Amino acid sequence: MHAIKKLDEALIAKIAAGEVVENPASIVKELLENSIDAGADSITIEIEKAGKKLIRVTDNGSGIPGNDLNLAFERHATSKLFEERDLFEIKSLGFRGEALASIAAVSNMEIITKTRQSTVGKRALMKNGGLLEIGDIGTIDGTTVICKSIFSKIPARLKFLKSDTIESNNIIDVVNHLASAQHHISFRLISDKKHLYTTPGNRNLQDTIYSIYGKKIANNLARIDHFHKDMHIHGLVSNLQNSHSNRNLQSIYVNRRWIKSALISELLNGAFFHILEKRRYPIAFLFLEIHPSSIDINISPNKTEIKFKDEEPLRELFRSAFSELINNHSWIGEETIWPKPNAFARGNLEKQTLGNAIVNSPESSNHFLETDAPYLAKDLEKVEGKNESEVQTAFETILGNIAAEQSLPQRNNHYLKTQPSRNMNFFKSLKIIGQIFNSYIICEDALAGEMILIDQHAAHEKVIYETFKSQLKDKSIPSQVLLEPYILNMSETEKNLLIESKSALFLIGFSIEDFGPNVLLVREIPSIFNMRTAIAFLEELKNMLLKTTYIDSMKSDEMIYSIAVRACHAAIKANDRLENIEIMTLLANMDNLENPYTCPHGRPTVVRISITEIGKYFNR
Secondary structure, eight states, X not given: OOOOOOOOHHHHHHHHHHHHOSSHHHHHHHHHHHHHHTTOSEEEEEEEGGGTSEEEEEEOSOOOOGGGTTGGGSTTOOSSOOSGGGGGSXXXXXXXXXXXXXXXXXXXXXXXXXXXTOSSEEEEEEETTEEEEEEEEOOOSEEEEEEESTTTTOHHHHHTOOOHHHHHHHHHHHHHHHHHHOTTSEEEEEETTEEEEEOOOSSOHHHXXXXXXXXXXXXXXXXXXXXXXXXXXXXXXXXXXXXXXXXXXXXXXXXXXXXXXXXXXXXXXXXXXXXXXXXXXXXXXXXXXXXXXXXXXXXXXXXXXXEESOSHXXXXXXXXXXXXXXXXXXXOEEOOOOSOTTTTOTXXXXXXXXXXXXXXXXXXXXXXXOOOHHHHHHHHGGGTTOOHHHHHHHHHHHHHHHHHHHSSOOTTTOOOOOOOBOOTTTGGGSXXXXXXXXXXXXXXXXTTTEEEXXXXXXXXXXXXXXXXXXXXXXXXXXXXXEEEEXXXXXXXXXXXXXXXXXXXXXXXXXXXXXXXXXXXXXXXXXXXXXXXXXXXXXXXXXXXXXXXXXXXXXXXHHHHHHHHHHHHHHSOOTTOOOOHHHHHHHHHHHHTSSOTTBOTTSOBSEEEEEHHHHHHHTTO
């Protein structure tokens, strides 16, 4: 064993930097948090080569006093903590006092800063952790931090960085998350000298989301605003027509700090359980305000994870908030039937293909650029007959014009919709036109000028599902006595499990009794199910019991999923001819549902098509 010795300061700094600085994105995060804590209302982020070559963050915040600049590079030197109790009520984004020291240890750093009280600014140069010089410089109020040659002196760390595309996306994600949270600040993001976006900084979250993610996402969001005890949850959540294939568009903030929380993610996605289709996730920009003493954010070096002292109030908050959200909004999707196929061909297929290539290319769109195809096709007419270099120049001009128009949203240039409030008598107020293909119900909403199309099978599924779920919650499920008891054959082990749960099964609507070796007698079933569906449901309950032993210990999600499947089997089918009275009853039942807009599997039950859309199709 080697003798114990104290590590030199340079090595200690690099080890500490490894905890804070994982990649260029973590540098951007730390610098942005410092700018935000400094009270900036305008921040510019510039990167080159995915941040490996250059990271520059410029803000108009309070700046660093000249006499404190040399301390800013010391580890555990901070202006945000003063005594031990401050650790338990942290209100700033940064607080450890390790960011600048750690970043300086792995890069060549330059800081230019000036406070409002100073007549002249200060400039400091650092190289791989060592302070080279501090001097005066003429500059404006605020701070600029420039980092070059990231990890150049730590080749092992440089080797493990991902491709430029992945590292750039990581940086963009960090800026997206922080810009969404701090929508009172204008963020300007530049990558390899290309302007990606500028947020307005007008304190409007929806405008900020429009700037970053585009109109489609911004226009399909519902506001959530709910208080529970000493907690407040607010923000924007996607409607049922604008879900995502993964959780990447879920931004969670606790006291304005962007965090990753398995608990909150579980509660958010659980709120949309059986509302969205399987493997679809809500888009969300959620803000949770909670007393700082109720959370611990000092459990990870990068401050992205937190721990809640008491989880149950948080669960209650999500249950009540999202129940209110779903109940109070109309979630009927609007179908567009314009543009018609080949509407933009203009008789030239090559022109159309070329236009689509431009619209869909990553260079022209990123994920926040939206264009209007007729407008683009009109511009494309200008490039006909030109040589290759002239065409390339023309295309760059077109795309530049589009990017310039779309980069910063203005209130008078676009209209951001909000989710409409729910009319609790909407379905029963519709004029019934009839049934098509014995599968879909056509109605007219004369007041809104819309055709309403309802999937009768999906709608009836939801009626059965919510009715049984409500009865299950209230333990008041009505049962029907069978004229002839149903005989079930099964092993003694399985039969004994069901007999032991006889009382619990009775609350679900089943009456059973032992009928000898390997035989169970079913005398009553839930009245909402037919015989076949009820017996299949009982079989599933038996399989759940084999895993959990007691019905009360079954996972609610598993139970609810089984109900959803059974509701599908018991519902009106496609190709079932319905009388007018049956349609009226179904519509009235839909108004009584908590969420009549999707079936238990998350598929839509209803869609609307406006008279304007129909008129467009007929060139009116």
